[in-house]
Amino acid sequence: xxxxxxxxxxxxxxxxxxxxxxxxxxxxxxxxxxxxxxxxxxxxxxxxxxxxxxxxxxxxxxxxxxxxxxxxxxxxxxxxxxxxxxxxxxxxxxxxxxxxxxxxxxxxxxxxxxxxxxxxxxxxxxxxxxxxxxxxxxxxxxxxxxxxxxxxxxxxxxxxxxxxxxxxxxxxxxxxxxxxxxxxxxxxxxxxxxxxxxxxxxxxxxxxxxxxxxxxxxxxxxxxxxxxxxxxxxxxxxxxxxxxxxxxxxxxxxxxxxxxxxxxxxxxxxxxxxxxxxxxxxxxxxxxxxx
Amino acid sequence: xxxxxxxxxxxxxxxxxxxxxxxxxxxxxxxxxxxxxxxxxxxxxxxxxxxxxxxxxxxxxxxxxxxxxxxxxxxxxxxxxxxxxxxxxxxxxxxxxxxxxxxxxxxxxxxxxxxxxxxxxxxxxxxxxxxxxxxxxxxxxxxxxxxxxxxxxxxxxxxxxxxxxxxxxxxxxxxxxxxxxxxxxxxxxxxxxxxxxxxxxxxxxxxxxxxxxxxxxxxxxxxxxxxxxxxxxxxxxxxxxxxxxxxxxxxxxxxxxxxxxxxxxxxxxxxxxxxxxxxxxxxxxxxxxxxxxxxxxxxxxxxxxxx
Numbered sequence: 001x002x003x004x005x006x007x008x009x010x011x012x013x014x015x016x017x018x019x020x021x022x023x024x025x026x027x028x029x030x031x032x033x034x035x036x037x038x039x040x041x042x043x044x045x046x047x048x049x050x051x052x053x054x055x056x057x058x059x060x061x062x063x064x065x066x067x068x069x070x071x072x073x074x075x076x077x078x079x080x081x082x083x084x085x086x087x088x089x090x091x092x093x094x095x096x097x098x099x100x101x102x103x104x105x106x107x108x109x110x111x112x113x114x115x116x117x118x119x120x121x122x123x124x125x126x127x128x129x130x131x132x133x134x135x136x137x138x139x140x141x142x143x144x145x146x147x148x149x150x151x152x153x154x155x156x157x158x159x160x161x162x163x164x165x166x167x168x169x170x171x172x173x174x175x176x177x178x179x180x181x182x183x184x185x186x187x188x189x190x191x192x193x194x195x196x197x198x199x200x201x202x203x204x205x206x207x208x209x210x211x212x213x214x215x216x217x218x219x220x221x222x223x224x225x226x227x228x229x230x231x232x233x234x235x236x237x238x239x240x241x242x243x244x245x246x247x248x249x250x251x252x253x254x255x256x257x258x259x260x261x262x263x264x265x266x267x268x269x270x271x272x273x274x275x276x277x278x279x280x281x282x283x284x285x286x287x288x289x290x291x
Numbered sequence: 292x293x294x295x296x297x298x299x300x301x302x303x304x305x306x307x308x309x310x311x312x313x314x315x316x317x318x319x320x321x322x323x324x325x326x327x328x329x330x331x332x333x334x335x336x337x338x339x340x341x342x343x344x345x346x347x348x349x350x351x352x353x354x355x356x357x358x359x360x361x362x363x364x365x366x367x368x369x370x371x372x373x374x375x376x377x378x379x380x381x382x383x384x385x386x387x388x389x390x391x392x393x394x395x396x397x398x399x400x401x402x403x404x405x406x407x408x409x410x411x412x413x414x415x416x417x418x419x420x421x422x423x424x425x426x427x428x429x430x431x432x433x434x435x436x437x438x439x440x441x442x443x444x445x446x447x448x449x450x451x452x453x454x455x456x457x458x459x460x461x462x463x464x465x466x467x468x469x470x471x472x473x474x475x476x477x478x479x480x481x482x483x484x485x486x487x488x489x490x491x492x493x494x495x496x497x498x499x500x501x502x503x504x505x506x507x508x509x510x511x512x513x514x515x516x517x518x519x520x521x522x523x524x525x526x527x528x529x530x531x532x533x534x535x536x537x538x539x540x541x542x543x544x545x546x547x548x549x550x551x552x553x554x555x556x557x558x559x560x561x562x563x564x565x566x567x568x569x570x571x572x573x574x575x576x577x578x579x580x581x582x583x584x585x586x587x588x589x590x591x592x593x594x595x596x597x598x
Contacts, residue, residue, distance in 0.1 A: 035370075036369055037365040037369065040365050040380070041362050041365045043358050044362010044363060045362050045366070047358040047362065048362060048363070051354040051355055052454060113432075261586075263583075263589055264582070264583070264586045266579075267580070267583050268436065268579070270578040270579040270581075270582060271578075275582070277578070277593070277594065277595070283575065283578045283581055
């Protein structure tokens, strides 16, 4: 499911002359409909984040943040622009600890596991405006007021849809507020290439990185255990990314299969040959072990 | 005619030698003063703040408690486990607060939580129950990565309440945000402890097949008879449903000592279980979770591999 639109690459505008998307069961749009109880989930997440996860954000007014957000719920679902979230972002933004930013493409679950609920790193989904919207979907009905719970437009339906515009705005802000060492986790087993040249990272994050606040960029190309290594550092789309960063004047380095993340991947593949640990592991049975 | 001036008759001597007019004035002033004093007293009494919440030694109810549990309920039933989408979160939220509002937070009982527990009833598949003791962070990291096993905090009610604090007050319909009873220094039958005992009991009662438990081999009492695991969960496993308890004993990666499974407290656990007709198995440093520990210390010798 992922953060809808977040992982989908921004394909070129599909002209409106296309026949309306035939979603499942004749739904108007291709994407999932508005999440039920959107407001309650929104307010609950906001309250939880600000009081439990980041007590220094206790002054955040979640009701005001919701009021700022919900203006898009009255707009035509194909006419919601990133700037419509301007007030929402300005009320919910907060600083990101130095060296803790983690960008990614095509490995949402791995990133959230590795980030450890913002303790190790703080990817976008662990920032307030990222946490609030994660895995949710929302849009007004096309020709009526009221929310559409059946389906919502994706980028293939129309570019300026509520969810994609949200993530574009959130991504831009996240980039702007990132400082120190910037980390990027890519999936080197993704058949379409580790670095989507048209995607959120490429179009809405890299351009907004603040060069004067960034020391260097570290790219981790992770390969899934037991799956082919489609691309590695210096190859294919990764090379394109490296060249782009170089041209922009960033210091960078690229690492294949960054060890701590690799070890995390091994949790689910502990018996795979690629994950063999040596004998000082202390692992295994004892006289009490019966199987 | 003789000058006969009337002299006041001694019995009718007026008070304080003042004229009648002055007397009236004084009475009026005095009367007004009395009225003012009464008004002030009434005013003070009326505006006095209501009796304060009781004061306890523990931290108060979590800020925005109700919004948090409601939001979590919806997130869980709509996104995490959509097969529970039929659950009524409004009812559940109300049942939760009704369990402790306006009640003595030191006299909480499991009955208080019965309506809440009925509304949040949930089946955990056999072989998927994961208990734990003294491994809070590690066990939940593992459950998150692995996604098939359920700790109590991965069930609806555990998910809603995890990390939160709550208590009420018999003299007030409000939650006490200032303080709540501390288990050790105030009372053990407090709203939060009773809740966790009740839900842990049910979690154990509902388990079936092979039940796993993650224990800490680097602390003194790996199997601690005072822990919720020992007091509540072990004793409420049903032998007709649960045939095996498998323990994974993890040691701190920087300090791998001898075989934790041979530890005296573990032998004690084995004994308790065998009396209940439940098989016990034990594994030191279960590999998948060892990998998880290695993420923090990737350069450590026990984390060296062909990677």
